[in-house]
Structures are given as C-alpha cells and as structure tokens.
Amino acid sequence: MTRAIEFLVGLLFGWGLLLSGMTDPGKVQGFLDLFGAWDPSLAVVMGGAIAVGFFAFLLARKRSTTFMGGVLHMPRSRDIDKPLVVGSLIFGAGWGLAGFCPGPAIVSMASGQAKALVFVLAMLAGMLLFKLLDEAGPRRQRRLSRPPAGP
Amino acid sequence: MSLDWTHFTPWASLAGGVLLGIASAIFILVNGRILGISGIVGGLLGPKPGDTGWRIAFLLGMLAAPATFALLAPAGFLSAPRIGAGYGAVIAAGLMVGFGTRYGSGCTSGHGVCGLSRLSPRSLVATLAFMATGFLTVFLIRHL
Numbered sequence: 391m392t393r394a395i396e397f398l399v400g401l402l403f404g405w406g407l408l409l410s411g412m413t414d415p416g417k418v419q420g421f422l423d424l425f426g427a428w429d430p431s432l433a434v435v436m437g438g439a440i441a442v443g444f445f446a447f448l449l450a451r452k453r454s455t456t457f458m459g460g461v462l463h464m465p466r467s468r469d470i471d472k473p474l475v476v477g478s479l480i481f482g483a484g485w486g487l488a489g490f491c492p493g494p495a496i497v498s499m500a501s502g503q504a505k506a507l508v509f510v511l512a513m514l515a516g517m518l519l520f521k522l523l524d525e526a527g528p529r530r531q532r533r534l535s536r537p538p539a540g541p
Numbered sequence: 542m543s544l545d546w547t548h549f550t551p552w553a554s555l556a557g558g559v560l561l562g563i564a565s566a567i568f569i570l571v572n573g574r575i576l577g578i579s580g581i582v583g584g585l586l587g588p589k590p591g592d593t594g595w596r597i598a599f600l601l602g603m604l605a606a607p608a609t610f611a612l613l614a615p616a617g618f619l620s621a622p623r624i625g626a627g628y629g630a631v632i633a634a635g636l637m638v639g640f641g642t643r644y645g646s647g648c649t650s651g652h653g654v655c656g657l658s659r660l661s662p663r664s665l666v667a668t669l670a671f672m673a674t675g676f677l678t679v680f681l682i683r684h685l
Binding site: 392396401407408410422428435462463469473475476486487488492496505515518520 | 547551556559563564569571573574578582604606608622625634637650653654657659662666668672
C-alpha cells in the first residue's frame, strides 16, 4: 500500500515537472539569464509549489505521526554551516551550466534524452565521490554521532 | 532585462508547480518523508537495510511519468527540450550537481520547494546560494 503511494507520488511529481516545463533546460537557463530575455516560469513553478507546500508543512508540524500513523521524518538540523553553503554554491554552478537539476534530469532521461542520461550518470558519480570523501575525511566521527542533516 | 514572452508559460508552470506542491504534501503527510530528489537518490548509494524500497518505488514513479504524461497531454504540448550544453559540459555539470547537492544536503526540491515551504532558514540560505551561482554561471556562458 505505502509502496503504491510512493510510486504515485513519484509519478505526480514527474508530471508536475513535465507540465511546468522544468524538464526543458532552456527554460531553466532562461530563468537564470537575468541579463538576456528572461523567462520567469521557474519562479511561478516555485510559487505554486510553495503555496501548497506551506499548508502541508504547517499541518505536518502540528502532528506527531503521518496520516498512516508512521514516523514523520522532519529535518532536525538547523546549522547554517560551510557544507550547506559551499555544497549549494557548487550545485548552482552545475545547475546553470547544463540547466538540469536532479528531478528534471531523471524525468528527461526517462523521456529518452541521451544528454540527460549522461548527466544522471555523472551526477551519480558526483554523489559517490562525495560519499567516499565524506567517509574518509575528519568529519566522519562528527557525522556518525548525529543523524544525517537533511534539507 | 526583457521578458521572454515566447517561452514564458505562466498557467502551465503554475499548474505544474501546484502538482509539485501536492506531491510534496502527500509525501510528508502520508509517507512521512521530505520530497527531495538528491536525498532520495543519494540514499541509494550505500543504503541502510530497510531504507531502499520507498526510494525505488518513488523513482519508478518518476521514470513512468513521461510515457503516461504523453497519453494525457494534448498532442504537441511538450516541445523538444533545448539542451545547449555539449557532452563535456553536461558531464561537468552532472558531477557538480551530484557532489554539491549531497554536500549541501539538498537540491531544488528538498531545499527549494520543501525547505522554503516550511520556512527553514537553512534551506533559504541554500536556495539563495544555488540561485546565486546559477545566475552567475548563465551570465558567464551567455554574456561573456
């Protein structure tokens, strides 16, 4: 039952990305191009998503369990630290360079776009590289002693 | 700055955004998870036992989206994607997005949609940071 809901949520999310136009890197770069012909679509997408999400998280915060009685995995980290900022700066540079972020890249890959497939493979390599460096680095002990940060 | 009226799609983008919001709402309220793609994918690399099924179910749904969307949408709704980057840039971009989203604990969905929806200062900082380098990078590749 929950697996079916997770599948349907993934499907709905993919439809949202396709309908909103966010699977087109040209549209994303059109938003990021403040000094050219600016396409504000991405801001409208974020606005629509947050308008709904705001009330969902307001409700989630008042609850101790999900509607199914399960655990609510809310992010606990509140630190605004170097990994958050440096990681996001690196992500943004890659995002601007190709116009893909993780969700739209995965959906475009499923549409049969060869460049999206290459992007997703490189993205997995980047994630693996982070994991290897993270486990080898001095932050290992600190990381082990607390739950993963989350968004 | 001038507005690109040719490509601006206010209604489709608003409707698509609302779908993203509904998906995020169901995911937190029913499944108890933050809908963040980089976290969902990243958690599959060296996973903890019992923590993979929900990730795979969600990703299979995403992979099924284009074929099913094509059945529902009017013919010709989806225009061909404009991918300006060459293969070298696509690989470099993928590496940066993969590394950066894991280091920064989130991407456009986890920080940008869910984080801003729950008014997280942490996600606001992340979103401002990735937007800043996104704007800068496009400026560099298009205007210099």
